[in-house]
Amino acid sequence: MTFELFIFYLLAAIASISGVMMITIKDPVKAALWLVLAFIATAGVWITAQAEFLGLVLILVYVGAVMVLFLFVVMMLDINLAILKEGFTQYLPIGTMVVLAISAMMYLVLGPERFGLEATGAPVVHSADYSNTKAIGIQLYTFHVYAFILAAVLLLIGIVAAIALTLRRRPTTEVRYQNIDKQVKTQASERLKMIKMTPVIEEPIKPKEEEEK
Amino acid sequence: MNFVIPSFTPAVPEMVLLALISTILIADTFWAKRFQFATYYATQISLVVVGFLIISSFATVPVITFDGSFVRDSFGDVLKLFVLAVSFGVFFFGREYLVQHKFFSGEFFVLGLFSVLGMFVMISAHNMITMYLGLEIMSLAIYAMVAMRKESAGAVEAGLKYFVLGALATGMLLYGFSMIYGATGSITFPEIADIIASGKADTVVLSFGVVFVVIGLAFKLGAVPFHMWVPDVYHGSPTAVTLFLATAPKIAAFAMLYRLLAEAMPDLLKDWQSLIIMLSVLSLIVGAFVAIVQDNLKRMLAYSGIGHMGFLLLGVIAATPDGYASAMFYVVIYAITGVAGFGVIATLSRTGKEFDLISDFKGLNARNPWLALMILMIMFSMAGVPPFIGFWAKLLVVEEIIQAGFLWLAVLAVIAAVISAFYYLKVIKAMYFDTPEDASKLEPANSRLTIGVSSIAILLLVLGLLPGTMIDVFFNSLNVVS
Numbered sequence: 001m002t003f004e005l006f007i008f009y010l011l012a013a014i015a016s017i018s019g020v021m022m023i024t025i026k027d028p029v030k031a032a033l034w035l036v037l038a039f040i041a042t043a044g045v046w047i048t049a050q051a052e053f054l055g056l057v058l059i060l061v062y063v064g065a066v067m068v069l070f071l072f073v074v075m076m077l078d079i080n081l082a083i084l085k086e087g088f089t090q091y092l093p094i095g096t097m098v099v100l101a102i103s104a105m106m107y108l109v110l111g112p113e114r115f116g117l118e119a120t121g122a123p124v125v126h127s128a129d130y131s132n133t134k135a136i137g138i139q140l141y142t143f144h145v146y147a148f149i150l151a152a153v154l155l156l157i158g159i160v161a162a163i164a165l166t167l168r169r170r171p172t173t174e175v176r177y178q179n180i181d182k183q184v185k186t187q188a189s190e191r192l193k194m195i196k197m198t199p200v201i202e203e204p205i206k207p208k209e210e211e212e213k
Numbered sequence: 214m215n216f217v218i219p220s221f222t223p224a225v226p227e228m229v230l231l232a233l234i235s236t237i238l239i240a241d242t243f244w245a246k247r248f249q250f251a252t253y254y255a256t257q258i259s260l261v262v263v264g265f266l267i268i269s270s271f272a273t274v275p276v277i278t279f280d281g282s283f284v285r286d287s288f289g290d291v292l293k294l295f296v297l298a299v300s301f302g303v304f305f306f307g308r309e310y311l312v313q314h315k316f317f318s319g320e321f322f323v324l325g326l327f328s329v330l331g332m333f334v335m336i337s338a339h340n341m342i343t344m345y346l347g348l349e350i351m352s353l354a355i356y357a358m359v360a361m362r363k364e365s366a367g368a369v370e371a372g373l374k375y376f377v378l379g380a381l382a383t384g385m386l387l388y389g390f391s392m393i394y395g396a397t398g399s400i401t402f403p404e405i406a407d408i409i410a411s412g413k414a415d416t417v418v419l420s421f422g423v424v425f426v427v428i429g430l431a432f433k434l435g436a437v438p439f440h441m442w443v444p445d446v447y448h449g450s451p452t453a454v455t456l457f458l459a460t461a462p463k464i465a466a467f468a469m470l471y472r473l474l475a476e477a478m479p480d481l482l483k484d485w486q487s488l489i490i491m492l493s494v495l496s497l498i499v500g501a502f503v504a505i506v507q508d509n510l511k512r513m514l515a516y517s518g519i520g521h522m523g524f525l526l527l528g529v530i531a532a533t534p535d536g537y538a539s540a541m542f543y544v545v546i547y548a549i550t551g552v553a554g555f556g557v558i559a560t561l562s563r564t565g566k567e568f569d570l571i572s573d574f575k576g577l578n579a580r581n582p583w584l585a586l587m588i589l590m591i592m593f594s595m596a597g598v599p600p601f602i603g604f605w606a607k608l609l610v611v612e613e614i615i616q617a618g619f620l621w622l623a624v625l626a627v628i629a630a631v632i633s634a635f636y637y638l639k640v641i642k643a644m645y646f647d648t649p650e651d652a653s654k655l656e657p658a659n660s661r662l663t664i665g666v667s668s669i670a671i672l673l674l675v676l677g678l679l680p681g682t683m684i685d686v687f688f689n690s691l692n693v694v695s
Contacts, residue, residue: 161357
């Protein structure tokens with residue numbers, strides 16, 4: 001066993017174990033942390049396969065941004081675990097059977113017979129100066145530019161949908177809003193109004209001595 | 214590296230649509246305060262403009278561009294035109310419903326247009342990546358539309374259900390795609406077809422992938438046993454959104470089915486045909502029986518839609534160009550009738566009253582005889598009673614399935630059609646023979662809506678009397694001489 005192979009098996013084992021842990025553990029915060037570990041191990045596998053750009057992006061985007069945000073949300077929500085787990089055991093027998101059946105069938109199809117090294121051939125090994133990032137960039141901005149733009153549209157919909165679903169305009173009876181149009185259009189004459197008033201003259205305060213008298 | 218800048222001309226309708234959507238998205242924030250309906254009119258004008266662009270550059274010969282990721286052919290153009298027409302109807306009925314139920318907002322129309330763009334991408338997809346992206350663009354916009362009515366617990370629940378199950382189905386589809394890519398090493402549809410035909414690909418991996426792809430497709434169509442979301446989502450969503458998600462996406466889902474099964478994997482027929490037969494038979498049975506016990510019209514139409522998907526799949530089972538053309542005709546007729554069927558609910562719905570129970574329709578003939586007559590025509594067309602166009606749609610798929618040698622399926626389909634006629638007649642009975650609880654006159658919120666419902670209902674009748682041209686359009690688009 002070469003050192004590279006050892007690293008691969010190590011990372012693959014970590015990824016599989018943390019994947020299983022993620023779905024079986026009760027606490028959602030811990031589950032999210034296990035998912036982070038699974039991402040990191042997978043990123044490691046990708047880097048050993050010389051897809052260093054994808055591996056780093058996985059860590060930066062998924063671990064660094066998505067999962068951290070997700071953890072914040074999970075920590076802030078008060079999730080009642082008892083309700084979540086209700087009815088879980090009820091479906092356990094049939095669920096286990098389905099999982100076993102599917103896993104068995106998947107093993108028959110995806111086993112080493114069809115996806116082993118003999119069937120697919122050894123992966124291409126690139127020299128040290130080969131840039132994975134450049135190869136992806138060229139593909140993305142030329143041959144797959146249509147898909148690339150569509151992905152941008154998809155992100156735009158994500159923004160629009162998120163705003164449409166969360167923006168709540170409360171009625172003006174509850175909250176006062178700024179009217180920016182009106183604020184910009186104001187003129188000096190509207191800001192300061194001169195009002196003529198009849199002066200009110202206070203009576204001078206009488207000295208103390210007079211009062212006493 | 215030799216890269217030639219691809220021709221953009223075939224994709225002009227999509228590009229114009231995207232540009233218009235982006236403009237409306239920004240403009241909506243400015244004009245929404247001053248002109249309440251500006252976004253609505255801009256949306257409808259955009260649909261018309263894009264429709265005009267498609268007609269003026271109608272593709273008679275298939276053109277492939279963007280390095281094999283986009284195809285423009287007459288099949289796609291015909292479906293796109295009907296997607297536009299159906300969406301036009303959806304927004305027409307949707308506007309009044311949104312006003313009546315006090316959640317009119319520009320986002321409804323913007324998200325709807327985005328969804329239309331997603332359908333265009335799906336219809337024109339020529340490789341698996343664009344197909345997937347189109348599907349996501351379409352679905353993501355609809356998920357948000359379903360949940361847009363924040364104060365309604367039912368709508369939020371429906372949105373969540375649709376989102377979670379939809380994400381699961383897309384996951385299945387994507388897994389199937391990865392298997393097919395793994396077996397063939399290609400993502401472009403004709404290349405996949407060539408590699409499969411040459412026999413170089415591993416058949417076990419391929420059929421494994423096909424199973425997942427078919428599951429994903431069945432979910433999007435709402436075919437049994439992947440139909441559990443349909444009644445709940447249709448019922449929970451605001452009627453304006455139900456209108457949309459029950460009609461136009463089905464056309465796009467059919468296009469996806471055609472591109473994936475008929476264009477990319479014609480040689481795997483023996484793998485997917487038996488799966489589709491199962492889906493079709495189950496959908497016909499569930500659609501016929503479960504709809505009978507529903508007392509909510511939206512749920513009833515949801516189950517009837519499941520039954521319709523069973524019919525649509527019959528044409529796909531035949532797997533001949535004629536069969537696909539008949540299925541294509543069926544899905545378009547279903548979408549048009551669906552706009553009318555859910556449009557009726559939107560028409561009669563008022564502030565604080567959904568008007569979606571069958572008991573609400575009791576004695577409608579005494580309250581509004583003209584509208585009752587129109588509903589009668591729509592229900593007859595759905596049930597497949599001649600001379601309405603729904604009859605021709607059913608006739609064509611049944612004819613194709615008999616020619617393909619599945620006589621038992623044809624018999625089953627006809628029996629299912631007869632049983633399902635029962636629940637359509639239940640609505641008609643409620644309208645004509647039951648005494649109304651409230652005998653006051655009933656007028657829709659706006660007379661435009663009566664005109665809308667009437668024009669679709671009369672269209673169903675006129676097309677049914679003169680079906681030749683319409684049927685020819687579909688058969689010609691798949692290069693079949695009928």
